[in-house]
Amino acid sequence: METAERMGMVWCPDWPVLARRRAEPTLVGVPVAVLAHGVIAAASAEARAEDVRPGIRRREAEARCSGLVLVDGDPPAEARAFEAVARAVEAFTPRVELDRPGRLGFPTRGPSRYFGGDDALGAAVAAAVAELGIPEVRVGIADGALAAWLAARRAAPGAAFVVAPGESPAFLAPWPVTVLGDHTLADLLGRLGLRTLGAFAELPAPAVLARFATPGAVAHHRAQGRDDTPLDLAVPPPDLVETCEFDPPVARVDAAAFAAKTLADRLLSQLADRGLACTRVMVEAETEHGERLARCWRHEGALTPATLAERVRWQLEAWLLAGDGKPVDDDLADADMVTGGLTRLWLRPEGVVPADGRQLGFWGGDQAAADRAARALARVQGMLGHEAVVTPVIQGGRTPAERVRWVPWGDVLEPARDPSAAWPGSLPDPAPARVFEPPVPAELLDATGTPVRVSGRGECGAPPATLRSAELPNGGGPVVGWAGPWTHDVRWWDADSRRRGAHWQVVLDGGVACLVVLESGRAGLEALYD
Amino acid sequence: MALAALPHPPGTRRDDPRRDLPSRDAGARELLRVAGERGRPLVLARERALALPGPLAEILPEGLQRGTVVTVDGVPGSGTATLGLQLAAAATAAGEWAAAVDPHGTLGGLAAHQQGVALERLAVIRDVSAQRWPTVVAALLEGMTLVLTAVPVHARHGDARRLAARARERGAVLVAMGDWPAEAALRLYAERSEWTGLGAGHGLLSDRATDVRVERRGTATRVRLAS
Structure with missing residues (x-):
């Protein structure tokens, strides 16, 4: 059996929370949770003590922990903050592979010989990262990325856990199958009575391949403690490097990220033509002052154009924006930061696997039309x-x-x-086909020609008789039908975003229907039922 | 040699099957019909049309012809935007993509949804200056099946003709909202709308009836659309 490459893994648990706390020191010491898609994605130790854990819904988290501060996740900012950790680890080894913000891996064979063994290397890496003000960091070293990551989970905060060479299968065996990260597979295995990686790993590989196809075979491979990705690694053809040059140099992230999107598309379609999918990609850039920057990103599955472009964008943000989110300024830049705009950008596939094909949608999914x-x-x-x-x-x-x-x-x-x-x-249906945001100025007048007012109790003095606005045909006209006022007072607890006012539906002579809003004494045309 | 160069007298052309085959030979006629069927273009004009949903199907039963220009015009509030969205719904309902050029950013996304547009296949392009408008619309016609665009006030005849040619070449439908300065296969004018449901201080807007004048080349009809 081939042995997996010896890997180290640096893991900062609940990185979204840590990244947010580094940006906003007021959040230190209070229970904080980060939301993604309405569920908890990460929680601080204080929140976890109150049984707030990832995966539960927002409302449940609020019920379990009073005083919980909920913040929205911001992956680009998290990736940006993680760049500091990547730089610290880079002092030990140049081959750093970012997995996702909060987790990175590195091959340890060379560096551990230099630093005097896996234990010494792990302790040194943990100390270097902890020195950045991240005492929660954990380092794991084992054969293969999965075992290394689980070793990091086993490690104490600020320390390293080393699984001796060849011990990885035994180390992996007691872990539950859910750590494989594939929920559907883990659920199915659980129902089959295979609850641990050891039980799964004992199955004969041909039977796993026959029953669970390629994804199952890859998972089985990982559960056995062999390296996670490549069942059969194909070395990428050397000409598959996508480059783009910037003239003039770009310092804005969106401009560079836009170019990166095209590069990502081109690279992956080139790989797809050769029947390959990409699992690891090297993002390299050169600045106008001749600095060379490079960072490797890996992905558990295969990178899609969207996920690759997202990772390149994170990396560009980390390079082009200083830690506080401001564009790089020549005076502020320290030795690690880039000092000028980017002139070149490369994407090079580092790890490729055979693509196992993609099933097109059966109904209404014309891929050619979507691509066009x-x-x-x-x-x-x-x-x-x-x-x-x-x-x-x-x-x-x-x-x-x-x-x-x-x-x-x-x-x-x-x-x-x-x-x-x-x-x-x-507001009731039908929805208006023209919406003015913000509302255009209008005049809603009563029969005597004075502007219509609404009292604090939502009562209207006189019915509207005329509506005038520049957006209406002939500048407006007499009102023939109306409904309202419907008063609203939203977000009254927040002085900045509070909105208070009244709406009317109005039909003018000539059949023009519109939605009129009255806020702080001023009428506006909010929408036209065109 | 000289004889061969002469044209055949009328009615005796060699390639005319009626001359070569006896008229009673039904089997040969059947063969010819099958051959003609095989040589028929694979995509007929009517198959290239986009079927229209809802009330528009009654006035345009043949659907939207691909590769043509449709104009929608009328004063604000008369129902032009809704007509445009219904045309866009025809494209997205067929699984195709639609784009809307909306320089002022006033298109109602919720109304688009209610008119049946599949929003995940609708792209709205904002902040388009009058100078860039022809380039942007031409780029969209390359990839989209239907492009709904507001026509800038002083759009040039030449630009409009070039865009119409691009739409014809790519088999896309260009829906021009406003004063289109070139030819169009179909022109819709929303003349006025009548709303029901809203009274003096009571009720809610519920139903509308729009008077639409439909002009094809050479003919014009006036219909009332309920929605």
Whole structure:
């Protein structure tokens, strides 16, 4: 049996919380949890003491721990903050592979000989990272990435745990199958009575391949303590390096990330033409002052264009933005930071595996049409900027403008507020086809020509008789039908985002229907039922 | 040689099957019909059309012809934006992609959803200046099946013709909202809308009826659309 490469793994548990605390010192010492998609993604030790753990819903977390501070996850900022850890580990070995913010791996064969053994290397790495103000860091060294990561989980905070060479299968055996990271597979194995990695690893490999296909075979391979990715590693052809040059040099992340997206697409489609998928990619850049930067990113499965572009974007943010999120300034830059804009960017596949194919959608999924559309939209984004091409996503809210989130093309289509929640006082259907954000100035007048007012109790003195606005045909006209005022007072507990006002639906003579809003004494045309 | 160069007299052309085959030979006619069937273009014009959902299907039963320009015009509030969204819904319902060029950022995403547009296949392009408008629309026509665009006020005839040619070449539908300065296969004018459900101080907006004038080349009809 081939032995897995000896790997070290640096793990900062609950990195999203740590990264947030490094940015906002006021959060130190209070229970903090980071949300992603409405569930807890990471929780601080104080919150965990109150039984707040990843995977539970927001409301349940709030119920379990009073005084819990919930913050939204920000993966780019987390990746940016993790760059400091990557630099610290780089002092020991140049071959650092970022796995995700909070976790990185490195091969230990060379460095542990230099530093006097795995124990000494692990302790030195842990001490170097802890010195950055991260005492929670844990280091694990074992054969293969999975065992190394589990060793890091076994380690005490600020220390290292070493699994002796050849001991990895025995070390892995008692762990539950859920650590493989594949929930569907773990669930199925659990129901088959195979609850530990050891039980799973004892199955004959051909039977696993026959029953669970390639993903199962890879998981079986990992459970046996052999290296996690490559069942049969193909060495990448050397010409598969995607490069792009920037002239003039770019210092803005979005400009560089946009180019990176194209590079990622090109690289992966080139690999796909050869029947390969990429598991590890080297991101390299050169600045106008001749500095060379390089960082390796790995992925458990195979990288898709979106995940690769996301990782390249994180890396570019880490390079181009100083720790506080401001663009690099020549005076502020220290020795580790880049001192100028980027002139070149490379993407080089470091690890590739045979692609096991992709099943196209059975219904309505015309991949060719989607690819064509994606190319056209990327081109328009190149002309107008990332934010100029957007896709609407329906979300929760009260007004037509609130109920739509405009997501830039290429970002994750995800509502910011739950659309299925109850939104009392939301405006009734049908939705207006033209929405003005912010509302355009208008005049809502009563029969005597004075502006319509609404009292604090939501009562309207005189019914509206005339509506005037520059956006209306002929500048407006007499009101023939109306409903309202519907008063709202939202977020009254927060002085900055509080909104208080009244809405009317109004139909003008001539059949023009519109939505009028009155806020702080000023009327505005909020939408047109065009 | 001289004889061969002469044209055949009318009605005696060699390639005319009616001359070569006796008219009673039904078997040969059947063979010819099958051959003609085989040589037929694989995609007929009507198969290239996008079927329209909802009330528009009644007035345009043949659907939206690909490769053509459709204009939608009318005063604000008369129902032009809704008509445009219904046309976009035709494209996304067929699994195709649609883009909307919306320079002022006023398109209602919720209304698009309610008109049946599959939002995950709709891209909205904002902040388009009048100078870049032709380039942006041309780039979109390369990849999208339907491009819904507001026409800038002083759009040039030449630009419009070039965009129409691009749409024809790519088999895309260009829906121009506003004053389109070139030819169009279909012109829709929303003349006025009538709302029901809202009274003086009571009720809610519920139903609308829109008077639409439909102009094809050479013909014009007026219909009332309920939605």
